Amino acid sequence: MAEFVEINGTVHEVPLTVIAQDQRAEWFAALASGAVPPTPPPFPEPAPTPEPEE
Amino acid sequence: MAYATKLVNIIGILCKEEVTYATAVALAGATDAVQPWFADRQGIPATLKYTFSGETGAAPGNLGEIRNAVPFGATVSVDIPFFFKGGGAAYSVAIFCLFHKLLKASGLDAAGSFVASSEKWTFTPTLDVTIPTSLTLEIYTDGEKIPLTGVMCNWKFAGDGTGLVKHTFSLMGIKGTVADSASSAPAGFTIPLASVVPPSSAGSTLAIGSYATAIGLKSFDFDLGRSLQERPGLEAADGHLGYVHQGRKPRFSCVIEKTALATTPFHAVGGLDPYKLFESGNSFALSLQHPGAQYNRWKMSFPQAQMIAAVTRQASNGVAAMKLDFMPYVSTPVANDDISYVAD
Numbered sequence: 101m102a103e104f105v106e107i108n109g110t111v112h113e114v115p116l117t118v119i120a121q122d123q124r125a126e127w128f129a130a131l132a133s134g135a136v137p138p139t140p141p142p143f144p145e146p147a148p149t150p151e152p153e154e
Numbered sequence: 155m156a157y158a159t160k161l162v163n164i165i166g167i168l169c170k171e172e173v174t175y176a177t178a179v180a181l182a183g184a185t186d187a188v189q190p191w192f193a194d195r196q197g198i199p200a201t202l203k204y205t206f207s208g209e210t211g212a213a214p215g216n217l218g219e220i221r222n223a224v225p226f227g228a229t230v231s232v233d234i235p236f237f238f239k240g241g242g243a244a245y246s247v248a249i250f251c252l253f254h255k256l257l258k259a260s261g262l263d264a265a266g267s268f269v270a271s272s273e274k275w276t277f278t279p280t281l282d283v284t285i286p287t288s289l290t291l292e293i294y295t296d297g298e299k300i301p302l303t304g305v306m307c308n309w310k311f312a313g314d315g316t317g318l319v320k321h322t323f324s325l326m327g328i329k330g331t332v333a334d335s336a337s338s339a340p341a342g343f344t345i346p347l348a349s350v351v352p353p354s355s356a357g358s359t360l361a362i363g364s365y366a367t368a369i370g371l372k373s374f375d376f377d378l379g380r381s382l383q384e385r386p387g388l389e390a391a392d393g394h395l396g397y398v399h400q401g402r403k404p405r406f407s408c409v410i411e412k413t414a415l416a417t418t419p420f421h422a423v424g425g426l427d428p429y430k431l432f433e434s435g436n437s438f439a440l441s442l443q444h445p446g447a448q449y450n451r452w453k454m455s456f457p458q459a460q461m462i463a464a465v466t467r468q469a470s471n472g473v474a475a476m477k478l479d480f481m482p483y484v485s486t487p488v489a490n491d492d493i494s495y496v497a498d
Contacts, residue, residue, distance in 0.1 A: 128247040
């Protein structure tokens with residue numbers, strides 16, 4: 101979604117999970133080497149912040 | 155006497171693209187900080203708004219008011235100004251300009267091209283079929299942390315003789331729980347691109363069709379004109395589901411010195427006829443190249459543009475000048491090619 105990179109004339113969409121986990125460099129290196137880039141697991145949602153007690 | 159509890163001196167902003175709209179992603183001061191340009195040290199002017207303020211109105215038995223109900227639908231809007239900082243080195247999948255994420259959250263796609271010696275990121279409008287980028291954001295000001303989710307924004311920039319071009323992102327997001335936060339928290343953030351000096355406005359090149367040289371550029375303004383709509387959702391605990399974006403109405407204006415009136419198509423190397431350029435409805439390419447060394451510069455291009463208002467005359471320190479208003483437009487009703495912003 102909304103971010104793309106070009107390698108050797110081919111445009112690839114950067115997975116959101118890659119962006120969210122700051123793994124662009126690893127993903128891109130794998131893609132550039134011809135390997136299937138790993139897709140990180142879904143980003144863990146942070147625990148909800150407890151509401152302050154009255 | 156105790157010293158003041160909360161101050162406005164130290165501010166900070168963390169942000170990151172969300173995987174799912176309005177679902178918070180974790181932020182870290184080491185990786186997710188951006189550097190806003192609040193030069194007046196007055197804190198960050200975030201504005202709270204509620205879908206329902208809780209107001210219930212007049213008391214039936216007297217002239218007073220009855221107790222309010224519980225408000226819901228808390229959102230925050232805030233204008234965050236930035237100066238531009240490029241990557242400072244060859245752009246890559248890990249090197250971006252300062253407000254890369256904010257541009258994406260303004261409804262623009264980012265496309266990286268890393269051909270040796272001409273590395274760049276190009277931003278063009280996101281298609282409607284694509285879920286637009288949203289951000290999780292944390293604002294640190296006044297000794298407090300304001301967490302936001304589902305943040306989207308509109309983008310403007312303006313430049314004149316005062317020095318730097320100011321890029322302003324008007325953010326809107328769903329408010330989380332505000333918490334106390336010592337100023338040591340934002341003071342500890344890792345500010346990206348700390349060694350990159352923002353390029354100033356001098357040396358900007360504006361091209362209005364064929365008219366580009368020695369035009370006496372005084373100032374310029376751009377507004378993406380992105381429309382963001384609130385999305386109430388009463389099934390949600392706080393009655394608010396964030397925002398959706400609708401159309402954009404980009405506008406660009408500039409003030410330049412008056413020049414020789416050019417004949418058809420009314421823009422030429424040696425002059426420009428603003429009267430006939432408007433009256434003819436002629437189309438032309440428009441671009442603004444912001445100066446700076448490679449990897450610390452940007453260019454805004456409008457492949458098709460028109461004047462959309464009559465020229466306004468101005469006097470600029472004794473020089474006859476004029477304000478011109480332009481509208482970039484798409485080349486066909488289904489094309490998505492009105493705007494291109496390049497950091498290279």
